[in-house]
Amino acid sequence: MATKHTIRDFETHQTPTWCPGCGDFGIWTALKGAVVELGLAPHDLVVVFGIGCAGNQANFVRAYGFHGLHGRALPVAEGIALANHGLTTIVVGGDGDGYGEGLAHFIHTMRANPNITYLVHDNQLYGLTKGQASPTSMQGFHTSSTPFGNPDEPLNPLSLAIATDCGFVARGFAGDVPHLQQLIVQGIKHRGFSFIDILQPCVTFNHLNTYSWFYERIVKLDTLQHDPHNRLQAWQQATSGPDQLPIGVFYQADKPTLEDRFEQLHNGPLVEQHSSRDLSDLLTHYT
Amino acid sequence: MKPIANELTWKIGGEAGFGIMSTGEMFAKTCIRAGLYVIDYPEYPSLIRGGHNTDQVTVSAKPLWSHRRPVNILVALNRETIDRHVNELTPNGVIVYDSTDISFTGFNPMDVDRRDVHIISLPLEDLARAAGGQKLMRNTVALGATFGLLRLDLNLPRAVVSDTFSAKGEAIVKLNLGVLQAGYDAITARQADLFPWDIVLQKSAPARMLVTGNDALAIGALQAGCQFYAAYPMTPASSLLHFLAEHGPAEGLVVRHSEDEIAAINQTIGAAYTGVRAMCGTAGGGFSLMTEAVGLAGMTEVGLVIIEAQRGGPSTGLPTWTEQGDLRQVLHASQGDFLKIVMAPTTPTECVTMIQQAFNLADRYQTPVIVMTDKYLAEMHAAVDLPIPKIPIDRGLIASASELKKETAFRRYRIDSTDGVSPRTLPGTADGLFLANSDEHDEFGFSNEDADIRLGQMDRRERKRQTLAASLPTPELIGPGKADLTIVTWGSSYGPVREAVQQLADQRIATCNILPITFINPLPPGLGERLRACTQTIMVEANQSGQLAGWIKEQTGHDFDHHIRRYDGRPFDPDELVTELQAIMH
Ligand SMILES: Cc1ncc(C[n+]2csc(CCOP(=O)(O)OP(=O)(O)O)c2C)c(N)n1
Numbered sequence: 001m002a003t004k005h006t007i008r009d010f011e012t013h014q015t016p017t018w019c020p021g022c023g024d025f026g027i028w029t030a031l032k033g034a035v036v037e038l039g040l041a042p043h044d045l046v047v048v049f050g051i052g053c054a055g056n057q058a059n060f061v062r063a064y065g066f067h068g069l070h071g072r073a074l075p076v077a078e079g080i081a082l083a084n085h086g087l088t089t090i091v092v093g094g095d096g097d098g099y100g101e102g103l104a105h106f107i108h109t110m111r112a113n114p115n116i117t118y119l120v121h122d123n124q125l126y127g128l129t130k131g132q133a134s135p136t137s138m139q140g141f142h143t144s145s146t147p148f149g150n151p152d153e154p155l156n157p158l159s160l161a162i163a164t165d166c167g168f169v170a171r172g173f174a175g176d177v178p179h180l181q182q183l184i185v186q187g188i189k190h191r192g193f194s195f196i197d198i199l200q201p202c203v204t205f206n207h208l209n210t211y212s213w214f215y216e217r218i219v220k221l222d223t224l225q226h227d228p229h230n231r232l233q234a235w236q237q238a239t240s241g242p243d244q245l246p247i248g249v250f251y252q253a254d255k256p257t258l259e260d261r262f263e264q265l266h267n268g269p270l271v272e273q274h275s276s277r278d279l280s281d282l283l284t285h286y287t
Numbered sequence: 288m289k290p291i292a293n294e295l296t297w298k299i300g301g302e303a304g305f306g307i308m309s310t311g312e313m314f315a316k317t318c319i320r321a322g323l324y325v326i327d328y329p330e331y332p333s334l335i336r337g338g339h340n341t342d343q344v345t346v347s348a349k350p351l352w353s354h355r356r357p358v359n360i361l362v363a364l365n366r367e368t369i370d371r372h373v374n375e376l377t378p379n380g381v382i383v384y385d386s387t388d389i390s391f392t393g394f395n396p397m398d399v400d401r402r403d404v405h406i407i408s409l410p411l412e413d414l415a416r417a418a419g420g421q422k423l424m425r426n427t428v429a430l431g432a433t434f435g436l437l438r439l440d441l442n443l444p445r446a447v448v449s450d451t452f453s454a455k456g457e458a459i460v461k462l463n464l465g466v467l468q469a470g471y472d473a474i475t476a477r478q479a480d481l482f483p484w485d486i487v488l489q490k491s492a493p494a495r496m497l498v499t500g501n502d503a504l505a506i507g508a509l510q511a512g513c514q515f516y517a518a519y520p521m522t523p524a525s526s527l528l529h530f531l532a533e534h535g536p537a538e539g540l541v542v543r544h545s546e547d548e549i550a551a552i553n554q555t556i557g558a559a560y561t562g563v564r565a566m567c568g569t570a571g572g573g574f575s576l577m578t579e580a581v582g583l584a585g586m587t588e589v590g591l592v593i594i595e596a597q598r599g600g601p602s603t604g605l606p607t608w609t610e611q612g613d614l615r616q617v618l619h620a621s622q623g624d625f626l627k628i629v630m631a632p633t634t635p636t637e638c639v640t641m642i643q644q645a646f647n648l649a650d651r652y653q654t655p656v657i658v659m660t661d662k663y664l665a666e667m668h669a670a671v672d673l674p675i676p677k678i679p680i681d682r683g684l685i686a687s688a689s690e691l692k693k694e695t696a697f698r699r700y701r702i703d704s705t706d707g708v709s710p711r712t713l714p715g716t717a718d719g720l721f722l723a724n725s726d727e728h729d730e731f732g733f734s735n736e737d738a739d740i741r742l743g744q745m746d747r748r749e750r751k752r753q754t755l756a757a758s759l760p761t762p763e764l765i766g767p768g769k770a771d772l773t774i775v776t777w778g779s780s781y782g783p784v785r786e787a788v789q790q791l792a793d794q795r796i797a798t799c800n801i802l803p804i805t806f807i808n809p810l811p812p813g814l815g816e817r818l819r820a821c822t823q824t825i826m827v828e829a830n831q832s833g834q835l836a837g838w839i840k841e842q843t844g845h846d847f848d849h850h851i852r853r854y855d856g857r858p859f860d861p862d863e864l865v866t867e868l869q870a871i872m873h
């Protein structure tokens with residue numbers, strides 16, 4: 001067995017730039033804890049980040065990192081997963097990033113089901129651009145882009161994922177790191193696309209959905225006799241809000257991954273395969 | 288033998304859905320196997336059923352550079368074909384029309400306003416049915432009649448028809464062979480005698496394949512070791528996706544039909560970052576969607592190949608027609624300054640080699656390489672000599688384990704790199720961790736906004752351009768060193784220009800040479816001096832504003848004396864070019 005890696009091995013020398021008290025710290029801690037718990041080595045881990053406060057974590061996680069475009073982390077990760085399915089691929093982004101700019105990729109990546117774990121730092125607004133409304137902002141919420149109240153209804157990412165038959169749908173809370181760490185561990189272990197929406201207080205801009213607001217509403221699914229293999233129950237729990245916010249695994253189903261569906265990947269990762277070719281047989285079709 | 292051997296153009300026309308293109312392909316393939324050169328040019332509107340379709344195949348014993356407009360045999364599956372194309376026929380040309388088609392009800396050949404062509408009425412549908420076939424096989428009857436007129440022994444066409452239908456089973460092959468024979472037999476000896484053209488087998492010709500520009504790119508990409516292709520369908524790039532989707536799996540290639548072009552290029556970047564050779568392809572509209580990610584590849588220094596197959600713009604434009612109007616959008620794609628390598632092959636043969644070069648450059652310079660084609664080149668079929676050239680694969684600089692051991696942390700983006708290129712590692716490599724970062728970054732990839740680091744990274748990335756530009760070959764003139772006129776052109780427009788120049792020389796009208804620009808960014812070194820040394824220069828390109836002429840002026844200061852531009856969706860026509868060039872020189 002290889003040397004056991006520690007939390008320190010997954011930290012860079014960069015100091016996090018988040019506001020003191022930001023929920024992103026808790027998610028960062030849970031992520032490092034999860035990969036250490038799973039015995040991963042930094043060089044076998046690829047983390048793809050979107051753009052936002054969440055994506056700025058790219059500088060603080062020691063692994064192979066890819067800090068891509070706003071909203072476009074998922075397709076980069078899918079390309080990585082197809083090219084080298086021997087790596088562990090995780091995607092980190094924000095709610096604006098994943099449910100606004102990149103929503104189509106979220107839906108289609110669930111359909112494709114590559115073996116990726118997707119963590120969304122859901123602070124219900126745009127942090128990095130200074131607090132505008134996001135797709136998960138509550139209706140009526142006052143922000144710099146919605147000074148008279150947000151006119152739109154919030155998107156429910158969990159029911160969307162369950163409707164799309166995503167094979168692993170979970171919600172965590174940045175204020176409960178041990179619970180979140182277990183969700184991330186389960187998500188990484190799940191074969192296929194694992195989606196974890198993470199309730200994340202933004203202490204600077206979101207004065208509505210605060211830690212205490214969440215503490216009043218959060219319940220653990222484990223305490224509700226929830227069966228994550230029952231899609232109907234999952235739907236009911238996912239749509240139960242807004243006064244009760246269950247956290248835990250809502251839905252889980254095993255199905256073939258995208259990588260499974262490509263026979264050319266059955267003999268090992270694409271990147272390790274020989275790519276020198278003799279095309280003479282193919283070209284005879286054209287003579 | 289007849290007076291004119293192995294020099295002719297055959298054209299078939301009818302409604303979309305009549306099997307026009309596949310018949311053209313069988314005719315072209317037969318000519319290839321006869322040892323001849325062919326170029327076909329399909330025309331069709333953006334419709335699935337209805338609308339007028341044609342396929343036109345030019346055949347020659349000598350290398351061909353483009354289709355030719357004068358037609359010798361016109362196969363008319365409907366009346367519209369005659370109405371539209373009768374004036375393209377040469378004297379002594381033939382029209383073969385389907386008298387059983389409803390559009391010919393009440394048609395009188397005497398009404399056709401050409402006394403110098405022969406009009407042959409054949410009941411194509413009846414002949415097909417009599418041979419046990421059905422209406423759909425009319426085109427195969429017409430193909431048989433064509434070879435009757437050309438007096439080519441049916442052995443070759445029979446083999447092509449067999450190969451074409453073999454996947455559909457023996458019964459279908461037999462039916463088609465019978466129908467082919469029926470068409471052949473329907474042509475009388477007198478009709479064949481009146482038609483002065485024929486096809487004669489060339490015994491010693493080398494093996495050739497018949498491929499489109501898109502096929503050629505796909506074949507070249509496979510030869511280059513490409514392992515990942517992602518695309519969202521858009522004419523005229525779609526057939527590249529179809530080719531790779533069909534043949535890729537057996538060659539160990541993964542093909543993704545992505546949800547949109549933004550996903551396609553980001554997936555390609557992910558695959559390329561991981562270490563496989565990766566490519567995406569689209570037309571102008573899809574490329575517009577890709578532009579932000581072109582910059583991402585430039586900033587993270589992930590080498591990938593992007594195919595941009597142009598069609599008439601702006602917006603949805605002319606979906607199935609040709610144009611070279613996307614050059615500026617490609618050159619200026621994405622915000623900020625960074626190296627985008629832009630190349631434009633001129634022929635299917637060049638597509639095979641240039642795409643291999645493109646992959647080498649993508650790896651060597653760790654930056655996006657955009658290979659531009661257009662509808663004309665992407666969808667024309669042409670003869671390509673076998674075996675195909677194989678360019679040795681160069682994966683560029685990858686840091687070795689011993690180099691990595693020497694450093695405490697891997698500096699992926701070393702500012703001290705003199706040629707601008709800094710070795711990479713592939714994810715999974717021990718001691719090679721780095722961050723590929725769309726934000727400006729330090730040598731490790733961490734976000735950094737310090738002015739000196741910004742300048743260091745910008746200037747290093749710019750050094751890649753300088754290194755590449757210095758390594759490119761100086762441009763080569765095609766034709767005599769001294770000429771009355773030097774024609775500069777690019778991409779598929781080269782073909783018609785080359786045909787026109789040949790005609791001007793054959794008819795002793797003028798001496799011209801040609802300078803095709805295949806490296807558009809960076810332009811080859813010494814281009815300005817080369818152009819200034821010419822007697823007169825002209826730019827021939829298929830867009831309204833003179834996009835390449837403007838780019839060359841900006842980069843070299845050279846002003847062209849003349850311009851010929853076309854933007855009606857049609858490729859240049861060699862005969863028209865001859866007239867226009869003559870007018871310019873007088
Ligand atoms: C194409 C594009 N549009 C807009 C932006 C500006 N931008 C950067 S981050 C961001 C929103 C971030 O919000 P979210 O994804 O919720 O992440 P958070 O900062 O809250 O963690 C925006 C709009 C961008 N970088 N790229």
Ligand code: SF4
Pocket residue numbers: 017018019021022023024053123127128201202203204205
């Ligand atoms: S702005 Fe909000 S989300 Fe961003 S770092 Fe500060 S607290 Fe966190």
